[in-house]
Amino acid sequence: MVSEQTVTSAQIWDWLEAVPDPEIPVISVVDLGIIRYVDVDSELVKVTITPTYSGCPAMSVIAMDIETELSKRGVSNLQLETKIAPAWTTDWLSEKGRARLEEYGIAPPQAAGGPERCPHCQSVKVDKVSQFGSTPCKAQWRCQDCLEPFDYFKCI
Amino acid sequence: MSGEINHLLEFLLRQGDNTLVLGHRTSEWCGVGPALEEDIALANTALDLIGQTQLWLGYAAEVEGKNRSANDLAFLRDPYDFRNVLMMEVPNEDFGRTLMRQFLFDAFQVPWLTELQNSTNQRVSEIAAKSLKEALYHLERSRETVIALGDGTEESNKRMQATLDYLWPYTGELFGEDTTDQAMSAQGIAPVPSTLKNAWKTLVSRAFSEAYLKAPESDFAHSGGRTGFRHTEHLGHMLATMQTLQRSYPGATW
Structure with a gap:
């Protein structure tokens, strides 16, 4: 347990690295780029998050997970704020996050609007199956070489 | 309450009720879509629309100042309090009509939200940018x-043309102009929707020519939804389903 007076925002950022995205558990909420600010003002820790998609049902779980993790670390005076502007963009995914997505089998977003390659066999011969996928942030693609379907993290 | 606040509230309800009613209609496809991928796409679209509704109606509830929430506005208002355009509430009918309606609305919503990003009202501009x-x-x-179905089989083309003929008279209401629209325009909060009609027409006409579909020439427009003057009989039935839980068990949560 850490006395709250000694908590720094850098520490909070570190701890938030331990909070996974509930739907894509290989990346943290920090990698996802939804933690916008961490402000520490004496006893009060203020964390500002931004939603990925306006209706993403994972947001309330994410807020709960952040509260649980920080309270485990001894932060009791936590204020969670949601901010929609500037709107979240996949540009805010960290490099580490992008690499982990690919290892996990999800092609990371590309400005070109489609995956660069199949996350399973690296073939560049890929087809779109559907513009939407298993969560609001993903689309369904398939590989013409290994024939495996895969998720693509939509670029917005 | 000053007249100014009333107009802003009306404006916000129009935005939120459009996305709410279309979002609910779209969600009716969940589990019965024509293919798994389409089912997922429809459910995701519905989810986005409901998410946008939370933003619009959340702000509307604040502006109203009666200590109500976005949920209260969605689940505890009666049909005549809704401000969506009538096109949003007509039944889904089939996949073709559902997607045609979505297209006619999206083609309006994209230039509309693009304009709203420049709103003098910061909240409006933020919600527009996100949406x-x-x-x-x-x-x-x-x-x-719409293009794939129009330029598909003889049957799919015939059905898409019939659905376009059916929905067309409902599109005019998107471009209404009344005292609320004028008040929003005077305050720089939103342009008058009728100013977007040409941009919309160009966008939809281009798609229809690729889809081998022909838009009707008549400018006749059904109206009464966005003012709340007269909704179709469909809205009451839709709300009866959508609101049943909160009406039967007020305040229920899970």
């Missing part, structure tokens, strides 16, 4: 699907 990203994505799909 626009989703609307652009929806437009990409609804446009492609």
